[in-house]
Amino acid sequence: MIVTAGAFASAVQATDQPPILIMLNSCLSAAQLExxxxxxxxxxxxxxxxxxxxDAITxxxxxxxxxxxxQSIYAAHAAGRAALELGGLSGADLPTLAWSEDVDPTATHLVKPD
Structure with a gap:
């Protein structure tokens, strides 16, 4: 089944607290980020x-x-890419992080440690 971008957006926004981050861990998905x-x-x-x-799982x-x-979203993303490099895997440059103009990925933490 193919899910349209509009249907996906509606599903994501149909919550009291929509997510802050979406990871599309699939081939060629960076085209949807903007x-x-x-x-x-x-x-x-x-x-x-x-x-x-x-590579995607790593x-x-x-x-x-x-x-x-x-860790911040930015640091977690960098660590994920580094894990690919450290493992000698070929996809280290493929994971792509995008963000809105009004947010800072280096200052945004999804989990606050106790």
């Missing part, structure tokens, strides 16, 4: 080209681990 950050959420991550499943695992440890 639209997402201009109309739907302040932060979005997508892949600039085709990415191997293992990036996401490191990204979410760093978010859970209280």
């Amino acid at each position: 639209r997402l950050v201009s109309k739907v959420v302040p932060f979005a991550i997508g892949m600039a080209d085709e990415i191997d499943d293992g 990036y996401a695992a490191r990204f979410y681990a760093n978010v859970a440890n209280g």
Whole structure:
């Protein structure tokens, strides 16, 4: 089933507290980022080209681990890309972070450690 961009945006916005970040952890998804950050959420991550499943999983695992440890969105993104490089994987340049003009990814934390 194909989900249209409009239907996806409606689903994301149909909550009392819409998300701050959307990760499109799929091939060629970076093409959607500007639209997402201009109309739907302040932060979005997508892949600039085709990415191997293992690379996508490695990036996401490191990204979410760093978010859970209280790192900023920007630092978590950088750590995810670094994990790909450290692992000798080819997709380190594919994860792409985009954000709205009115937010700062270096100062935005999704989790505040106790």
